[in-house]
Amino acid sequence: MLVVETTAKIRRAHFVQGKPIKAICRDLGVSRKVVRKVIRSGATSFEYDRSVQPMPKIGPFKAVLDDLLAANDAKPSRERLTLIRVFEELRCRGYEGGYDAVRRYAGAWKQERVASVAAAFVPLSFAPGEAYQFDWSHEIVLINGTTTTVKVAHVRLCHSRMLFVRAYPRETQEMVFDAHDRAFAFFKGTCTRGIYDNMRTAVDTIFVGKERAYNRRFLQMCGHYLVDPVACTPASGWEKGQVENQVGLVRERFFTPRVRVKSLAELNDWLTDQCVAHAKAHRHPEFCERTVWEAFEAERPSLVPYAGRFDGFHAVPASVSKTCLVRFDNNRYSVMASAVGRPAEVRAYADRIELRQDGRVVGTHPRCFGRDQTVYDPWHYVPVLARKPGALRNGAPFKDWVLPVALERIRRKLAGSNDGDRQMVSILTAVLSDGLVAVEAACAEALREGVHSADIVLNILARRRAHAAPITILTPDALRLRHAPVADCARYDSLRRAL
Template sequence: MLAMPEIHYIKHLRENKDLSISEIARKTGLNWRTVKKYADGNIGGQKIMKKKRGMMYELGYGEIIDDWLEEDAKLPRKERRTNRTMFEQLQKEHGFPGSYRTVCAYIQERKPHLKAEKEKRYERLEHPPGEAQVDFGTMQVVKDGALEDKKLLILSFPHSNAGFAHPLPSENRECFLEGLKQLFHQAGGVPRRLRMDNLPAAVVTVGKGDNRQYTEAFLRFQAHYGFEVQPCNPASGHEKGNVERKVYYVRHRCFVPAPVVESDEQLTEWLRVKMIEDRSRLHYEKGVPIEELWKEDQKELKALPLDDLPIFSLDTVKVNKYGEITVDGEKWVIHQARVNQSLVVQKGWDRFICLSNQGEVVFEAPRPYMNQKQEIPWEEIFNDWEKKPRSVSYSRFFKYLPEKVQTYLTFRKEEVKQRVRGVRELLKSHTLKELDEWLNKEQRFDLAPHELKVLLEAKQQAYPEKWEETYTPSVFVNYETDLHLYDQRLCPSWEGGANRDDSGHQRDL
């Protein structure tokens, strides 16, 4: 359809300039039929769109194609049906009398409409001060030379975009509640409303709307700290988009590459400082420092209770015929309990305690997930380093090596490739810790890898243990002979290793 100025121009050339249709078409460059339509026709209002007609719309074949298109949209592109396949299936299964071109035309017209119908429209939400969102994120750290997964519980305040993070070993009920308690202490108060998704650690069943059945432990925790819960709808992570984005931000700012930590306490403090430093940047939308907006959030926080709520759960277990109990899927031998005895297991976030019916502690141990680690694939890494020796000191994995091993590999730049190959072979029979301890003690960074191997193997040689015999008198056990006495007997003129004259005076040699 032409714009109104173009239509007026065609009318002007026809009525006032008295040009023919062909002349107007050549002058404007438009099609002859288009010029004829507007030059001699009436300029009416916009045409009312009529209802689509045809077998695809009237006989229901279009609805079948729509269903197929929606089904295929959920599959990988390579597994979707082609237009030809749909046409043949329509003919075979539904007796479609039309042509292949009719099906293609319908599909070309309907695909954009079906895609538009799926797109949701979101409303921009306003977040008042004192409202928070919480979610878990999985991060990796390097501890004791091995990769370790950490479940990071993040508390985010959408009004100010301030965030707090606490590392935990799991996402179970005890860890979740312990993490929330620690985050409330970091924030210096309790948020008035807490938006969260349907975490198994807090939610038992999901009903219609806002109806949720929460765990008894979570309801007790909520009553103690006095916050209101705002649950998200199932599969609607966008309803807590601020904390979802905060998890992504913290992962890429603090955990890529994985940091090296010595203990959980050090990681917790390092994260606390990182999140405080992050508040110095500007808010992504408001253009005001996050620290200033955080002060507005702080004014709306509820005060912390005078006493913290102890976080633990209680279970009852029975000792089997092997003297074992099962906790967190792992079997533990209880030597102080008898077969078929019932024990009470008190589970904290990091440890569990077994109690007898009289309240006596009969066993205590860390929960099994506290020691889960993932070994770093050093063999593959050393293979890559051998191919590209100049990249060793710039690799993200280089800092995960023990300090003395780092020094040994880069001690001589021209020997990096040979040393990488040699250390790779050493790791087949020794650990990085053993190599680091030997280098730290001997400080022999000049040795070649094969020389290191000989010395390490010599250190591991097993010597016969000293026999225990009872015939030697006790006064002679561990007796050290004083050879100075023999010197006095054999050479009286030499006392204490010094030469003396006849008068007893010492003289120089």
Template sequence: MDQTNHIKKLRNEEDFSLNEISKVTGHDFRTVKKYADGDVLPKEKKVDKRGMMYTQGFNNQTYGEIIDALLFEDSKEKKKDRRTRKAIFELLEAEYQYTGSYRLVCQYIADTKQEAKENNVYERLEHPPGEAQLDFGNYRVCENGKLKDIKLLVLVPPYSNRAFAAALPRENTECFLEGLKRIFEMMESVPKTIRIDNLAAAVVKPRGKGKETVFTEAFERFAAHYRFEPIACNPYSGHEKGAVENKVGYIRYNFFDCIPDFVSYLVFEKWLNAQLEEDSHRNHYHEHLLISELWEEDRAHMRSLSDTPYPVFRYEEYKTNKYGEIRLDNASIHIPKVGRNRRLTVQLYWDSFRCLSPSGELLYEADRPYISESRPVDWLYVFQTYRQKPRALDHSKYKKLLPSKIKSYVLETTLVERKRRIDQLLELLKEEDLLRIEENFEFLLLNNFESEPTEASLSLTLYDSLSPKAVS
């Protein structure tokens, strides 16, 4: 551009002739004439792919287009059923009169796959009002001093980002449909469409090979009753329901940072949805409106709730073993007054079951085994953490799980003494359970680990009189 500008300046401002400019600059006369009197305009670059794969082919298709079609067809198959590069090369030679090399085919396939990988971007989806997304999340709660794993079925309409949740013990069909029914009752409406992943409780066969998703019969009946359209995501495509994926994490980080107390599923569910309702009185992450305001607009586009609640249960046939037991939810349950090798019809609800005789007589009913499941805290590991950082005990999420006497014993003292008492508990925890230490508190701790004379007079009644609220 410097040379071009110099030539134009000599021609237009200095009134040089073309011959004079050629002599001064040393450029050829034709070059000087081109840049002195002609227009220098930017040109669009047009890159034409060259090579046999783009210029030659068979029946109005280039070899590149033929290979692309073969790769697209193979992408719908399992990897073991896809054609190898050698098979594609042999097919091109046999049926498409290909005369190029095998190496050229391999290079084209590698370039095509790399280009597809680099251009694999997600499409920004639009979410009109009246739609919803659904997903399960795993969470921990505190029940009677023990940890309990529960499931939350979370529903989010992406337009408003309002969240609703149902607390459940499992992800089976009964829990899934019962949770969804309770969510509809909370919303007092039903979304037009609900996007889910391919969970076993709702999907028999995911979308693939040109065929649509096959839903379970129970879920299809449920959807027909409440008049919503279920839509399953593509396999391994969780981003298609990103709103609810983010909300599952949001609930965990904002309401489960301290392990919440748990009494029952319905009580806990009521508490959590009250928190979510309060949380809706904040600005939407994208719109300049409150989530609660957008929710009202969202709900106006949904369907009305059916007057008749859907009864969620299913029947299964069981046979008692030689001990008169059936195997349900990975637990052996004795059925009284039935006998061995008897066939029973079991009516399964999300939280209970009923055993019926072949004539329909009620023989036995009880809670499902997983309702009371919990898991103990690994107190040895927890107290090893407290030993490294004794002050962490004051704000620990496990503090509420500590039995009252032991909690008072390690908290109601100086930091130096706390370290000594934590060491005592660590020694005991190698052999004893924490609850047994609590039951035998005076014998195991006050008598066996006395270190100062003044502590010899401490009585168990002193620890019994300490209120857990004083150190909570």
């Protein structure tokens, strides 16, 4: 190939120094054909482009290699094979050539494919407070030493490019509600329009065009925050390109290298700090004189004011077993003993489970995301102990039950009595009517006096119990005395004379 330096020397020798072609050929050691080509073309560089690449080894395997490359390209990015793996697969099918030929062919195949599917797009512009975009991603972290895949909710304000991310164990509807509430509380407001993909937690049915049948609870959330939801065209991620790019940015900057935390709460606190730090450190792509954080501060007055927390739960009916347990999401949660025998409603939130029956709460627990776990509240079983006090020793809800200090001391002292369980059950039952604080104070007073029987504790409770205020009887005005009576003892004397 004729290098640029030789071309420049030929041009200078001919046009500047005026040398003949024969002298140039002798001095530079090139042929007359080359010198004439440089002088006549006027070009300053020449490149050789091979029009046909001979591939004697790979020729019979073109169809097989095309199928392998097409199947590999159709897989998600994380599951695609490297070209070395594709080469090894081709070798297993009889190919005897080298890797370099496969690499060159794959490069040409990809370039041709990209050129055939490349499309042009129109850049979008959003007014302050006009729209936000929402999406999910899956990331891998180490939580308390265990490799865990978490679902990360992404919210992005389209005008200021301010981002908010939060990790969850699932992508269920209650997680969607919680992510929106925390994002809007972080932004101190929301936009008039929300842009989503067609996730099942929001869209029930996809019609022609932009028409959608949204989920009823999702519409309730949008109505609470005054948001107009808009769903993208299926398989058209560019319609919410900002949040799609945010997924890659967050994965590269926040989750690489792999994050190590002790709990999901610690991870979310760290992610919030990272969002603020990133916004303060990076320039806005359109308003280069301002950072993303400064653009966000300028956009904040245009946001719809934060409407407060939406009661974002996912409700399902459930039955209550005879052991006062309700099964939900492969785990069991206890309820009050009075709820046995009638159906209940499970309200699943992102961080807790609320159990209701006939409009009243019969149980509240932190949410578990494992399998086959049982979450007890021992106080739910105290009314049952009144009939079966012996269950206090071996009942599953009472294992490792941490009681207040005075109650625990009374329990240990009563453990040696023949009827200690029954006495302790009497004290625990009083908690349901008098409250834990009052019973704890009564137990502490009894211990200071050197006694610990249930009768004394209950007697102290009765003495401390506030008496009801006397009822005030109001006398109507018609029955009030207008004139005070005058005492006249002479009237009694007149009665005696009559007799």
